[in-house]
Amino acid sequence: MINSGDVAWVITATALVMIMTPAVGFFYGGLVRLKNLVSTIVQCLAIFAVISLVWALWGYTLALGGASLGGIIGNLSDLGLNNVGYAPNSAYSSTIPELLYFAFQLKFAAITPALIIGAFAERIRFKSLLIFVVLWTTLIYAPIAHWVWAVGGILRAVGVVDFAGGLVVHTSAGVSAAAAALVVGRRRGLEKEVRPNNIPYVILGASILWFGWFGFNAGSALAADNVAVNALVVTNLAAAAGAVSWMLTDWVKRGKPSAVGISVGAVCALAAITPASGYVGPMASIVIGLAAGVVCNFVANWRARTTLDDSLDVFACHGAGGMLGTFATGIFASTAINAAGPSGLLYGNPAQVVSQLIGILVVALFAFVGTYTLLRVINVFSPIRVRSKDEDAGLDISQHGEKAYE
Numbered sequence: 568m569i570n571s572g573d574v575a576w577v578i579t580a581t582a583l584v585m586i587m588t589p590a591v592g593f594f595y596g597g598l599v600r601l602k603n604l605v606s607t608i609v610q611c612l613a614i615f616a617v618i619s620l621v622w623a624l625w626g627y628t629l630a631l632g633g634a635s636l637g638g639i640i641g642n643l644s645d646l647g648l649n650n651v652g653y654a655p656n657s658a659y660s661s662t663i664p665e666l667l668y669f670a671f672q673l674k675f676a677a678i679t680p681a682l683i684i685g686a687f688a689e690r691i692r693f694k695s696l697l698i699f700v701v702l703w704t705t706l707i708y709a710p711i712a713h714w715v716w717a718v719g720g721i722l723r724a725v726g727v728v729d730f731a732g733g734l735v736v737h738t739s740a741g742v743s744a745a746a747a748a749l750v751v752g753r754r755r756g757l758e759k760e761v762r763p764n765n766i767p768y769v770i771l772g773a774s775i776l777w778f779g780w781f782g783f784n785a786g787s788a789l790a791a792d793n794v795a796v797n798a799l800v801v802t803n804l805a806a807a808a809g810a811v812s813w814m815l816t817d818w819v820k821r822g823k824p825s826a827v828g829i830s831v832g833a834v835c836a837l838a839a840i841t842p843a844s845g846y847v848g849p850m851a852s853i854v855i856g857l858a859a860g861v862v863c864n865f866v867a868n869w870r871a872r873t874t875l876d877d878s879l880d881v882f883a884c885h886g887a888g889g890m891l892g893t894f895a896t897g898i899f900a901s902t903a904i905n906a907a908g909p910s911g912l913l914y915g916n917p918a919q920v921v922s923q924l925i926g927i928l929v930v931a932l933f934a935f936v937g938t939y940t941l942l943r944v945i946n947v948f949s950p951i952r953v954r955s956k957d958e959d960a961g962l963d964i965s966q967h968g969e970k971a972y973e
Contacts, residue, residue: 580786602961741886809836
């Protein structure tokens, strides 16, 4: 039966998650060089528009619509939103219309490829980017979402849990980012230090992401209930802990706490708490957030010593954060928080850790190999990287004919 309170909350959460994609644009846009500011922000906006259409036409039915085809992918019964209307889809929620569930899930599908662009920022051709995000959403995101979230999905069947997207969104995006950086190659001009062009944009983007994440995690309860309340609280606590632990780590290592570091630490912890938010309590969330700030910081610094130019450290933030949170869910999950969820290692169920590790391994391997292969294929008929002179001029001018400031 439709519940008006649940409908109102999920509509609100859907709007909150929507604002996260342009927030990623400002977060990333502040980190790049000035000549690429407009292109970075508009890539996120364009991705949101394109994937909205993809999700409506075929993405939703492949990921979550219709019956499962062997646990691998959904069938085409909901192609073009056929049969998706005001009646609930009882497989996922019996209190909201399926059309609203579609709209909520659309926002997740849109933000995930937007996260990846940080790996090849400042050097991607806009046309090739659009081709990539359409194919990536269809061939990589939709299967992973089906495996983890769909009734009958192969990872769900072996006990893997991911409340709001630690695997589906953050691990898949982070690992795909590493593969993309490997294919696209290093930026030109790295012999000089690359500094953020607009730190207030970084802070603004992180702050809006933090705000939107309440819809991301608490909205995933799909109801205005105790699980949603818990998810909201632990989301905030984890983000706060991550901001503090990254700040302190930088303070010890570099002598000063950076504004960028505090912002990035919060986002890393938000990625980490995402899979656990519906299953762990407040104290566990603080532990997860503190760990994320430190671990992601060290991963980012390790990456910086390699030749891999993951420009904005998408793997360190979302990949490492998402995998850490997925693993931590297997440790801290408690049926006292969510009776419909599992117990973790600390509550007598070590098998949950094994299930979570299986999920991490399968998703990471599929996302990496799939993304690497997909980009190699696209590059054959639509070169991925801009020409050297266009990269030197900046993507704002070479791809869009515009500048951030006149």
